[in-house]
Amino acid sequence: MTRHSLAIDIGGTFTDAVMLSSDGESYVDKTLTTHDNLLEGFFRGVELVTSRAGIAPRDVDDVVVHATTVVTNALIERKGPPVALLLTEGFRDVLYIREEHRYxxxxxxxxxxxPLIPAERTxxxxxxxxADGSIETPVNADAVRDVIEQCRAKGIVSVAVCFLNSYRNGANEEEVRRIFAEEAPDIYVSLSSVIAPQMREYLRASTVxxxxxxxxxxxxxxxxxxxxLEQRGFxxxxxIMLSNGGVIGADRASTMPVRMIESGPAAGALVxxxxxxxxxxxxxxxxxMGGTTAKACIVQGHEPLVTGTFEVDRRYRFKPGSGMPITVPSIDMIEIGAGGGSIASVDDLGLLRVGPQSAGSMPGPACYGRGGQDACVTDADLVLGILNADRFLGGDMQLDLAASQAAFDRLGDALNLPRNQAAWGVFEVVCEQMAAATRTHATERGIDYRGLPLLAFGGAGPVHACMVAELTESTKVIYPPLASVLSAFGTLVTPVQIDLVRSNVTTLDTLDWDSVGGVLDSMTDEGTAALTEAGMQRDEITFGFSVEMRYLGQQSEVRIALQDDPRRARDxxxxxxxFEAEYLRQYGxxxxxxxxxxVSWLVTASGIQPDRSAKKQAHAEIGQGVETRPVHLRDGIRDVAVWQRATITADDLITGPVIIEERETTIFVLEGWDVSLHSSGSLVARKTGEK
Structure with a gap:
């Protein structure tokens, strides 16, 4: 019996939909993201892929997985409702003082x-x-009720609670939540001892x-x-996809949205x-590279780099320290404002700048015909001839070439350049920005990026990846099947998983294993509860253990993966x-x-690895055979061969420059590269002469 699974990934510009059948058949589609009502775009994507597959909602009998930008959008737009912060007396300004670090x-x-929560609502x-977890002063119930009255007067709908040292004992925070539940059950309450039970007060306060x-x-x-979904018959x-690369049930995810910030990008890194x-x-x-941003992640030993802290809403050229920190486990990646909708402009020095501002899906690039006037990256690709206005999304979304040309006429006038040179300049600048971000990300982590293959995906990724590869000295680019919707596909090959962290500071020579056992027991119990809620059976759940350590007096920790449950050997x-081996490896x-x-113990609770794959895709023919069209390159206009991806066979060796079209994206390979078909269905571009 054929089973069907569904994934919907809502991005800043497009909402991607993937339907997988257990026989390996896959159906994909894209629709513009509807920011005013994200569910409208969600179910439009559902309707597109279910109709392509010829099935009804009740036939989706495997999983429905969702990655979303709803949390990121809320933080960037700052259109959230009034929220209050409750702190220990004497620490009112923690969000303003931060860590006293100047980036x-x-x-x-x-x-x-x-800060998201201003002083007047603190x-x-x-x-x-x-610090040892003992309570010197319990919470006064009348004082809490007084705060509730003030919250009601200010129209507060949600409260964050972050008390000093609550990561060791959250009893006082729990008491506050109990009183709010009795007196004001309509107000959401988030506790730092639940959301981020870790040392360092500012990080904990910012996260909660x-x-x-x-x-x-x-x-x-x-x-x-x-x-x-229930009403429609699913x-x-x-x-729900989390930032750590796992999925979890919607009910639990809804109470900890801070774990969903890198929801979609994490799925891409996992795939x-x-x-x-x-x-x-x-x-x-x-x-x-999608419509709004580009993301790069380093994979080492078939695993992504993972971090315990990352930032959102950076204010200064994406510089670390200029945003709001979050201390939850997440896939370690770099994200910059460089996508198909990134706006090209001229700065105060008369230089070309691309992004980070994006036209998004509304109004979108000028070529979308939705009122956009700015020249964007997608407009540049269209003006250059890399994209075909009649074949975008298989012809279902007609692009307006004249509007793109007019936008680049205006940009060219500002730069004193012809239209086509201005468009090529945008193409080169955006590729250099992405290459520079990749180089920085790898170098800061002590990784030699030179020669590492690129896996290119996202709607705009295959268009620009070859140029990025040249700039990062890579000799191989892999264009997988479903490249345009690969993050959505990634959610379907990701296990149910949650990462938990608890700080329990002690020196190694005075370690109390009974205390550690209590901490790890509470974490494994929480992990088990989360995974069973998501449909896992207890015998399907496994646990991984890590510990963050440092030499006494140091500020930063080294994460150590333990080979077994430390409660057993107590070694x-x-x-x-x-620790000493890892410290020696990192610092010499x-x-x-x-x-x-x-400093902290970490537990990863994981379900079984899903056995899903896309062995074949239902292709929509968008062209016939091999054609040519004029493309404006750095050295002038060239007639470039245009292939249809569905027609390429294992016997073909295609020489660049070449354009390879499929319904949801376009691959652009530069001169000096050769393209062939891999047995997985991926296309692989190699530097000419490279194996």
Whole structure:
């Protein structure tokens, strides 16, 4: 019996839909994202792929997985409802003081992202928990009720609670939530001891503030999604993609939206690992360029790099430290404002600039014919001749070439350049920006990016990947099947998974294993509850353990993956050896005689790896045979061969420059590269002469 699974990935410009059948057949489509009502675009995508597959909603009997930008949009647009912050007395200004770190030491006009919760909606309570978890001053119930009255007067709909040292003992925060549940059950309450139970107060406060800000948006959205799916006849509860690369049930995800910020990009990074195994390439660069942003992630040993802290809403050239930090496990990637909708402009010095502002889906690039006047990256691709105005989305979405040409006439006048040179300039600048971001991301992590293959996907990724590969000194670019909707496909090959972190600071030589056992027990219990809610059976759940350690007195930790459950062996000698080996690998030395400190324990709860694949795709023919069309390149106009991807066979060796079209995207390969078909269905571009 054939089973069907469905994935919907809502991006900044397009909403991608993928339907997979257990026989390997796949059906894909794209529709413009409807920012005013994301569910409208969601179900438009559902209707497109179910109609292509010829099935009804009740026939989707495997999983429904969703990745969404709803949290990111809320943070960038800052159109959320009034939210309050409740802190320990004496620590009212924690979101303003931050960490006292200046991301640019010599800038006298340095700017930071304004806190989501302003001072006038920040309250404090007289309470105190010590660093060892003992409570010196419990919460006063009347004081909490007074805060509730003030919240009602200010129209507050959600509250973040972050008390000092609550990561060691959240009893005072739990008491606040209990009183709010009795007195004001309509107000959402987010606790730092639940959302981010980790040391470092500012990081914890920032994380729980972001969660509280987005819960009133995300929870109704996901509940409405569940209800609408049921009404349409779907039998499955949706799973939601998280930033760590796992999926979890919608109900739990709706209470912790801070874990959904990198929802879609994380799926792309995970599917890059999937293809790294298929090609037996342990290390590669995942390159995902959509309509609004471009994302790069380094894959090492078939696994993505993972981080415990990342930032959103960076205010200064995407510089670390200029945004709002979040301390939750996430796929480590770099994201810049460079997509098909990125707007090209001229700066104060008369130089060409591309992004980070985007035209999005409304009005979109000028060629979308939705009122956009700005010259965008997609307009440049169309003016150059790389894109065909009559074949965008298989001809279902007609592009307006005249509008793109007019936009580049205006930009060219401002730059004192002809239209086509201005368009090629945009193409080169956006590729260099993405290559520079990739180089920086890899170099900051001590990784030599030169020669690493690129996996190119996203709607605009295959158009620009070959140029990015040249700039990063790569000799191989992989264009997988379903490239335009690969992040959506990634959600279907990702296991149900949640990563949990708890700080429990102690030196290694004074480690209390009974205390550690209690911490790890609570984390495995929470992981089990989360995965069973998402449909896993208890015997399908496995756990991985890690620990963050440092030498006593240091500020930053090193993450150590443990080979087994530490509660069994209780072997501090083995843990010390692992730490010293990893520290030596990263820094080239170890500090003999220095005490070692454990800061946090990490538990990954995972379900079984889904056995899904796209062995074949239902192609829509958009052209006949091999054609040629004029394309404006750096050295002038060239007649470039145009192939249809569905017609390429294993016997073909295609020499660049060449354009390869499929319904949802276009591949552009430069001169000096050869393209062939891999047994997986992927196209592989290699530097001429390279194996």
């Amino acid at each position: 640019d030491m010599y800038d006298p006009q340095i700017e930071f992202a304004e 309250f404090t309570l007289k309470e105190r928990t010590y 503030a972001i969660n509280a800000y987005t819960v009133p948006i995300t929870r109704p959205y996901l509940l409405a999604l569940v209800q609408e 039998r499955q509860q949706p799973l 890059a690992c999937y293809f790294s195994r298929i090609f037996d390439i342990p290390d590669l660069i995942s390159f995902d 501090t000698v083995a843990i010390k050896a692992l 030395l170890k500090l003999d005689g220095m005490k070692i400190e454990i």
